[in-house]
Amino acid sequence: MEIERYEVISSDEIDAAEALRINSLKETSQQAIPDPDRWLEEELRRNVLLTTVDYAVDWARSRSIFPLMFGLACCAFEMIGSAASRFDISRFGMDIFRWSPRQADLMIVAGTLTWKMAPAVKLVYEQMAEPKWVIAMGACAISGGTFRESYSVVPGINHIIPVDVYVPGCPPRPEGLLYGITKIHKKIGKESIKTS
């Protein structure tokens, strides 16, 4: 049987490997990663031939972003609420929350990030295919929130992954999250297929 080929790893080894991962990540992420915010001041200088293609591609991309379910704490409930029937996120084409990062474009990190979860967030972000965007939802994801001084909380997810849009609130109302998503649409609208 094939099962006999796999050896059982003891839990001590798993713990040691996890500790190594977390400690090395903690040491390398003391500084915040600078935000990719060049799109805010970029002028739309495009040549005529590419304009139509760019416009069409960006229009198509922004109208059907697949978000990745990454609710960590209480903000997840507001994210789910925005996906429910009153604040319908499916109006924006985003009704399918993908569970697999390989199939998602937008990662909405909703909730407090702890150091123990941080390597998992980094792994999931790296598994997403380009082009990808990240929304930091809620005070805890933006800067650690009320728990910033704690021994176990990452002071903002921009220490681990680069963030495109910050949605403030504790928790932000669903309309706030949808406003953040429209900002992502604007950001996508400024991308050219030459550079992305």
Added chain:
Amino acid sequence: MTIALNGEEVAEKIRGAFPGSVVAADKAAVIVTNQSLYQVAEFLKNTAGLDFDYLTDLTAVDYLDYFEVVYHLTSLKHNHSLVLKTRCYEREKPVVSSVVNLWRAADFQEREVYDLMGITFEGHPNLKRLLLWEGFVGHPLRRDYL
């Protein structure tokens, strides 16, 4: 409704079986000495009429002079509950005997107390950190952390 037993009455029974083990008893809880904890717990579990076969909770409190380990016991048979406490006056390496052999629920609870408060449980089969990662320095829920 689960009746919370009066600590003084239960303390009388415990004193009858193990003289000198009860430090204090009031209506809410029974406080026993560290050395007699395991025997008292076994007595509470096995005596007919008390029959505390379910450990509801196991936590610890840090008063700066001592640590207090708190056990919430419930009897499913008689539908009554009791609070048992023990104090540990060591600050550097506090040791309390583990009750894992009596109630399996104590397994993870004691690991959590070890992780966050630093109290070692003697006789625990696998006393490792549970919520924090291995290699974390310090015990965060102590009063003098930070």
